[in-house]
Amino acid sequence: MSETINEPVSVTLWSNHKTRKVLPYGLYWHGRRYQITTIGLHHTVWEGKRLFHIFSVSDGSTFFKLVMNSETLAWTLLEVDTAN
Amino acid sequence: MHVDINSCFATVEQQANPLLRGKPVVVAAYVKDYGCILAASREAKKLGIKTGMRVKEGKMIAPRLVVLPPDPPKYRIVNRQLLGLLQSYTAHISVESIDEMVMNLKDTPALHHQSMEDIAREIKMRIRAEIGEWITVSCGIAPNRYLAKVASGLQKPDGLVTITRENIVDTFSRMTLTDFCGIKEGNSNRLKAAGILTPLAFYRASATDLKRAFRSVTGYHWWLRLHGYEDGSMYKEFEKDTGEDQKSFGQSYVLGTARTTHDPRLWQILAQLTMKMGRRLRADGFVAYGVGISTMFTDHTHWHTQEKKSFALFTDLDFYTAMRSMLMHAPEQPVKLLAVYCYALHRDTEMQVSLFPEENRGRDITRAIDAIQDRFGDFVIYPARMVNMEQKVLDRISFGGVQGLPDVSFTEQVKREMVT
Secondary structure, three states: OEEEEEEEEEEEEEEEOOOOEEEEEEEEEOOEEEEOOEEEEEEEEEEOOEEEEEEEEEOOOEEEEEEEEOOOOOEEEEEEEEOO | OEEEEOOHHHHHHHHHOHHHOOOOEEEEOOOOOOOEEEEEOHHHHHOOOOOOOEHHHHHHHOOOOEEEOOOHHHHHHHHHHHHHHHOOOOOOEEEEEOOEEEEOOOOOHHHHOOOHHHHHHHHHHHHHHHHOOOOOEEEEEOOOHHHHHHHHOOOOOOOEEEOOOOOHHHHHHOOOHHHOOOOOHHHHHHHHHOOOOOHHHHHHOOHHHHHHHHOOOHHHHHHHHHOOOOOOOOOOOOOOOOOOOOOOEEEEEEEEEEEEOOOHHHHHHHHHHHHHHHHHHHHOOEEEEEEEEEEEEOOOOEEEEEEEEEEEEOOHHHHHHHHHHHHOOOOOOEEEEEEEEEEEEEEHHHOOOOOOHHHHHHHHHHHHHHHHHHHHOOOOOOOHHHOOOOOOOOOOOOOOOOOOOOOOOHHHHHHHHHHO
16 A cells, blocks of 8 residues: 655665765664665656656565755755555 | 557556566556556456456456556656657658557668568567567558558457458458447448448448538548558658647646635645646747647546647746636536647747736746756645645546657656555
């Protein structure tokens, strides 16, 4: 069941200069750390001249939709979905 | 080669959210019971859920059906990624819709060391590796675009079918007339009335017989399509669209709650549609001399009118004023669908500078508002008539094309998610 969250969160990133990829691999939310195991999709949206990176990710049992504001580099957890 | 993403919207949602994989998922225009299903995942299709059904019908078949609202930016990114991938084989690609592309591989260097089938298999493998492991495509290979499209529809999901002169009779003998794209009830009845009952008979009929069956030159076009020639009537050119042939701009909206034509809440939706349309028109450097508006009422009757002006329409106020006065002539009935469009386009560089300073000021204000929205996002500034809008016009993917579609604004998306 999908739930809208819309809360700021902390995220750890993995970066590879050779493949030019930057991906989230850890999420800290409500005092808990979630190890991201699957990046389902990475897409972008523009709000005027501001670019937002949206990552649809999963830790194997929970789905998270994360957004990074490329202007402020702040992360927000938009949505959570559990397998039930 | 015709490349078709299988169950596009639903597959992309399953790609994004791995927890949805293997489950019946549909993407519907609205997630409520009467929302129309736009795409069903392969699991949903296996249960008998089809595009065009209502959500309620889908849930009757599969009570645990996952119903999602459309998320156009996701589908556009997959479309762009697929286009980028296909462009590594040829520059001659026609984007037919959000989930369909046609490649003209004639004379492509890749064919020097690979067959068409090898290229198709490589494309499928690369899509899994570079775009998403859950995304599959059906590829159809044929001498022309029409037969390639037919071939891509013969094996789903993840199909690869080639139609050649050698196997066309065998392929057609396993099909029915309505398997052909463009042959549904009406055309099928026309063919049957002319004694053409099977795809093979359709293929073997002469151009004269088909012209007689369709009672127009369309019959000749069908003959060309079925015999591997490009008829030029159904598809866009392979060459990149420069935008010079743009004929009109339009927006439409299906109302969640029907409003009568004299209801100010409908005028607010009209204002939003004209703003979206005007922004796209101006961004592409056009002005319009014609406007049109159409409505579908709750009893499924239609009303439509259009008007050509002697002056150029450029500002949002120009469009809103013209369309609202047209709407006042519509029957006062509850509107279910509202559509606006503008036509008779001219380049804005050809626009006459007005002798009246107020008109020039209005255009300058519009340009300034556009610049603010370009910088800070759509609808950060809007006319007072749109304050307290109840129904918001959502971003949608149009059928049959992906050009001229702006990226959805993030705020709009967040608001939508909060509503749903």
